[in-house]
Amino acid sequence: MKKIFISIVAGLVLLLGLMPARVAFAEDTTTGSFTVGSVSPIMTTMEIYADASLTLIASTLTPQVEYYKKISVSDANTLNDITELKLKMYYDAAGTDPLESTVVVGNAQTAAIITWTKTGSVWTIDAGAGTSWSIVTADCIVPNLTASSGDWIIAFKIGKVATESLAPANWDFWGQVKNTAGAVAGIYKRNKMLQWYGQIAVNTPNVNWGVVTPGTGFADNLNEQTGISTTWVSNGNYEGQIKSSATWTGSLNTATLDTTGNTTNPKEFSIKAWQDNTYASAVVVDSVGVVINATGVQSTETGDVHTANTLWLKLASVFPIDVYSGTIAYIITNR
Numbered sequence: 080m081k082k083i084f085i086s087i088v089a090g091l092v093l094l095l096g097l098m099p100a101r102v103a104f105a106e107d108t109t110t111g112s113f114t115v116g117s118v119s120p121i122m123t124t125m126e127i128y129a130d131a132s133l134t135l136i137a138s139t140l141t142p143q144v145e146y147y148k149k150i151s152v153s154d155a156n157t158l159n160d161i162t163e164l165k166l167k168m169y170y171d172a173a174g175t176d177p178l179e180s181t182v183v184v185g186n187a188q189t190a191a192i193i194t195w196t197k198t199g200s201v202w203t204i205d206a207g208a209g210t211s212w213s214i215v216t217a218d219c220i221v222p223n224l225t226a227s228s229g230d231w232i233i234a235f236k237i238g239k240v241a242t243e244s245l246a247p248a249n250w251d252f253w254g255q256v257k258n259t260a261g262a263v264a265g266i267y268k269r270n271k272m273l274q275w276y277g278q279i280a281v282n283t284p285n286v287n288w289g290v291v292t293p294g295t296g297f298a299d300n301l302n303e304q305t306g307i308s309t310t311w312v313s314n315g316n317y318e319g320q321i322k323s324s325a326t327w328t329g330s331l332n333t334a335t336l337d338t339t340g341n342t343t344n345p346k347e348f349s350i351k352a353w354q355d356n357t358y359a360s361a362v363v364v365d366s367v368g369v370v371i372n373a374t375g376v377q378s379t380e381t382g383d384v385h386t387a388n389t390l391w392l393k394l395a396s397v398f399p400i401d402v403y404s405g406t407i408a409y410i411i412t413n414r
């Protein structure tokens with residue numbers, strides 16, 4: 080009996096080993112999906128710097144100097160979702176912080192609008208016709224648009240006649256970005272001061288009195304040169320001045336400028352000047368600068384053109400024959 084039992088058990092083991100294995104699991108598939116919604120962009124900071132390395136914050140600005148505006152933006156949909164960036168710079172005459180919506184077009188004296196458009200990565204500026212406002216596109220930086228945050232760097236120069244800010248007046252800045260869904264985010268940076276700017280051009284290249292007789296000038300109203308043209312450009316009130324080099328040289332002699340107008344010594348000369356040919360208003364020219372126009376005001380981009388500037392020359396009664404030449408400088412200063 081013992082042997083028969085053992086055989087039966089062995090047979091059962093063999094039979095179980097020949098049976099197919101049971102399947103442990105089964106699977107099938109379906110499709111899952113989700114849509115990422117548009118998230119509004121965020122402008123985190125905005126500042127103006129005086130250097131390309133963005134280390135020196137510019138609290139006071141000067142026309143025709145290059146500055147760098149950094150605008151920091153984040154977007155959970157990545158910066159590739161940003162379609163437009165806009166920067167408005169505008170004059171706040173009363174210091175009351177007006178809204179950016181009051182600025183819709185550029186003006187050389189009061190406002191400039193810079194726009195970056197994603198399509199083509201194009202920079203444009205609106206600051207009125209014939210303006211000297213400009214974007215320095217070579218120094219502008221667009222961030223990596225595949226990132227979720229980054230900085231736009233706008234390099235620009237303020238126009239020559241952008242209005243000087245005298246307290247309480249100042250300049251305000253506003254930046255905005257817009258995404259593909261039309262959502263916007265904006266930020267202000269206010270109360271930047273803009274310094275006075277002036278530029279003078281003498282359009283008459285040479286003033287030649289020709290042959291002048293010693294001992295003449297001033298009292299007899301001889302030796303007059305008029306029709307001298309100058310162009311004055313300024314973003315605020317200005318004063319016009321004139322000066323002469325202290326000595327004028329000839330081939331063998333040197334003449335000395337007499338700032339008293341007396342010309343009592345040999346080889347002394349004096350010059351009187353005015354912004355027109357009104358001799359009664361004329362002033363004696365020195366080598367530092369005397370005022371010939373004390374009422375200049377903010378100009379347009381083309382400037383104030385004066386075509387009647389006049390000079391009167393006086394010579395000492397003793398003057399060697401020679402051809403004398405020197406420098407006459409017209410000066411523009413703040414007032």
